[in-house]
Amino acid sequence: MTWFTGHVDEVFGLARTHLVLSMVPLLFGLLIALPLGWMARRVPRLYGPLIAGSGLLYTIPSLALFILMPLVLGTQILDPINVIVAMTIYTIALMVRTVADGLAAVPDHVTQAATSMGIGRWRRFFTVELPLAVPVIAAGLRVAAVSNVSIVSVAAIIGVAQLGSLFTDGFNRAFVDPIVVGVIACLVLAVAVDAAILLVVRLLTPWQRGGAAA
Amino acid sequence: MIVLEDVQKRFPDGTVAVGGLSLTAPDGRITVLVGPSGCGKTTSLRMINRMIEPTGGSITVNGQDVAAMNPNELRRGMGYVIQHAGLFPHRSVIDNVATVPVLLGTKKSVARRQAMELLERVGLEPALAQRYPNQLSGGQQQRVGVARALAADPPVMLMDEPFSAVDPVVREQLQDEFLRLQSELGKTIVFVTHDIDEAIKLGDQVAVLRVGGTLAQVASPADLLADPVDDFVADFLGKDRGYRGLGFQATPQLPLREEVTVPIGSSKEQALRLAAGQRWILALDDQRRPLGWVEPEHLRDEVVPTMLHRGGTVASTEGSLRNALDAALSSPSRRGVIVDAAGRFVGTVVAAEVLSAVEVARADS
Ligand SMILES: Nc1ncnc2c1ncn2[C@@H]1O[C@H](COP(=O)(O)OP(=O)(O)OP(=O)(O)O)[C@@H](O)[C@H]1O
Numbered sequence: 001m002t003w004f005t006g007h008v009d010e011v012f013g014l015a016r017t018h019l020v021l022s023m024v025p026l027l028f029g030l031l032i033a034l035p036l037g038w039m040a041r042r043v044p045r046l047y048g049p050l051i052a053g054s055g056l057l058y059t060i061p062s063l064a065l066f067i068l069m070p071l072v073l074g075t076q077i078l079d080p081i082n083v084i085v086a087m088t089i090y091t092i093a094l095m096v097r098t099v100a101d102g103l104a105a106v107p108d109h110v111t112q113a114a115t116s117m118g119i120g121r122w123r124r125f126f127t128v129e130l131p132l133a134v135p136v137i138a139a140g141l142r143v144a145a146v147s148n149v150s151i152v153s154v155a156a157i158i159g160v161a162q163l164g165s166l167f168t169d170g171f172n173r174a175f176v177d178p179i180v181v182g183v184i185a186c187l188v189l190a191v192a193v194d195a196a197i198l199l200v201v202r203l204l205t206p207w208q209r210g211g212a213a214a
Numbered sequence: 215m216i217v218l219e220d221v222q223k224r225f226p227d228g229t230v231a232v233g234g235l236s237l238t239a240p241d242g243r244i245t246v247l248v249g250p251s252g253c254g255k256t257t258s259l260r261m262i263n264r265m266i267e268p269t270g271g272s273i274t275v276n277g278q279d280v281a282a283m284n285p286n287e288l289r290r291g292m293g294y295v296i297q298h299a300g301l302f303p304h305r306s307v308i309d310n311v312a313t314v315p316v317l318l319g320t321k322k323s324v325a326r327r328q329a330m331e332l333l334e335r336v337g338l339e340p341a342l343a344q345r346y347p348n349q350l351s352g353g354q355q356q357r358v359g360v361a362r363a364l365a366a367d368p369p370v371m372l373m374d375e376p377f378s379a380v381d382p383v384v385r386e387q388l389q390d391e392f393l394r395l396q397s398e399l400g401k402t403i404v405f406v407t408h409d410i411d412e413a414i415k416l417g418d419q420v421a422v423l424r425v426g427g428t429l430a431q432v433a434s435p436a437d438l439l440a441d442p443v444d445d446f447v448a449d450f451l452g453k454d455r456g457y458r459g460l461g462f463q464a465t466p467q468l469p470l471r472e473e474v475t476v477p478i479g480s481s482k483e484q485a486l487r488l489a490a491g492q493r494w495i496l497a498l499d500d501q502r503r504p505l506g507w508v509e510p511e512h513l514r515d516e517v518v519p520t521m522l523h524r525g526g527t528v529a530s531t532e533g534s535l536r537n538a539l540d541a542a543l544s545s546p547s548r549r550g551v552i553v554d555a556a557g558r559f560v561g562t563v564v565a566a567e568v569l570s571a572v573e574v575a576r577a578d579s
């Protein structure tokens with residue numbers, strides 16, 4: 001592992017980019033999936049098309065998506081925006097159904113009670129339905145986060161540098177060290193991101209701790 | 215006062231849940247809607263706060279047409295309690311209770327302080343205030359539901375089977391506390407239940423609905439029991455209507471008998487002497503409150519609590535004729551024990567005398 005000790009700065013730099021390229025889209029994707037999932041819940045006719053349609057996005061091969069992005073967006077081929085948008089699409093693909101399911105898991109009598117107290121539709125969404133959907137949404141978000149960390153490495157092939165670049169680099173030079181370091185770094189990143197989400201969820205859902213009464 | 219006039223609800227699928235309901239819920243009184251499952255009770259209740267919009271007729275609250283009001287403002291002025299309380303799982307008990315006041319602009323600290331008082335009022339310990347709803351028992355949750363509905367001190371309360379998800383013992387407690395609370399607060403309440411006994415116990419007036427959402431009869435519980443308009447209402451009321459009706463007749467002056475009594479702790483000899491050949495004698499405590507009947511013959515040495523017959527009920531002079539009759543029927547000596555408002559023994563009465571009183575009351579009414 002002398003290779004690693006000689007390239008610590010480079011690996012950390014790549015890891016930072018990797019994190020940005022996978023987490024910024026996670027946030028954007030979630031923000032876009034929220035209204036879509038909400039709509040799928042609210043308008044029964046839209047549920048099927050929205051869930052199926054967003055699910056289908058996930059089946060687009062990532063390499064194809066990365067290559068198509070500049071054509072669709074009119075951006076430079078090396079522009080990281082391409083990766084951000086593509087990863088956002090994958091996040092949406094995973095999160096629309098999760099958001100819809102999370103909102104569906106809010107007990108009816110609770111939303112009805114909120115309505116009966118004169119809590120308007122928007123306020124009800126943000127103060128009752130969304131907080132109660134957090135556990136389900138977060139479970140989906142953890143999957144999406146790990147999936148993003150993994151998929152984004154493919155972007156190395158189109159020349160956007162991040163931890164995936166270590167794989168292409170090692171492959172081109174038939175040199176295994178960077179590949180091993182890349183895999184470990186990806187793993188550490190995924191675990192760290194997962195733990196961070198778990199922590200946020202715990203802070204957001206204090207009511208889920210402490211056992212139920214008999 | 216809430217007035218429903220020829221209110222109708224036909225759902226988009228064609229179901230007529232409420233087919234022309236006219237009803238008045240007077241101020242400060244409990245109006246109970248009762249009827250078989252699916253007869254449109256919940257639908258009727260929800261049309262009052264516009265959670266369901268009627269397809270015909272009109273509803274006014276204190277003369278104001280609810281259709282012309284902002285639904286959210288309307289709802290904030292009405293407490294609403296449902297079967298499983300519908301508490302917010304992600305908010306502590308106290309914040310659940312403070313919800314509507316905060317919505318109405320009360321400062322959070324003030325709302326919380328008021329919520330604490332309310333929790334106490336509905337019989338919850340202050341220690342429970344910081345818990346989350348899933349850390350409470352069903353009965354406690356239901357109490358929080360009632361407290362939450364009362365929080366903004368709305369003049370109107372709508373209650374949809376609030377006590378039906380708890381076991382019978384807790385239900386009875388909740389009902390008693392609810393009546394006590396109402397006697398202090400005097401809210402205008404519309405209360406939905408499918409349990410006719412609950413309706414009769416709680417209602418100042420009871421509206422019996424038929425499937426299809428039409429009114430079969432509306433009357434006070436006593437009148438309903440005494441004079442159901444048709445077979446449907448009679449069947450729905452169930453058996454023992456005459457006996458249950460006595461529960462609404464105040465006890466008139468009964469010809470009370472003197473009764474020989476024995477203080478608890480007396481010796482067997484004393485008891486035998488006092489009984490003077492009678493098989494049963496009534497034991498009292500030092501405040502002259504009745505403790506139970508005892509057979510002096512069977513005593514070992516003293517009149518001790520374990521030797522008392524516990525089967526007899528006690529009726530108060532302030533109670534109903536039903537209580538008085540039951541006291542007589544349940545007494546091993548056949549003499550019903552009557553006490554005054556303070557619980558002190560005043561005399562006994564036999565069933566025949568109670569029944570004569572019933573006849574007299576009948577003739578007078
Ligand atoms: N959204 C709806 N669409 C169609 N029909 C409905 C709807 N809501 C209720 N109904 C029907 O309207 C009728 C009355 O329903 P409602 O809930 O008012 O009955 P209920 O008297 O409260 O019954 P329960 O004692 O079982 O609670 C039922 O036949 C029910 O199936």
Ligand SMILES: [Mg+2]
Pocket residue numbers: 255256257
């Ligand atoms: Mg109902």
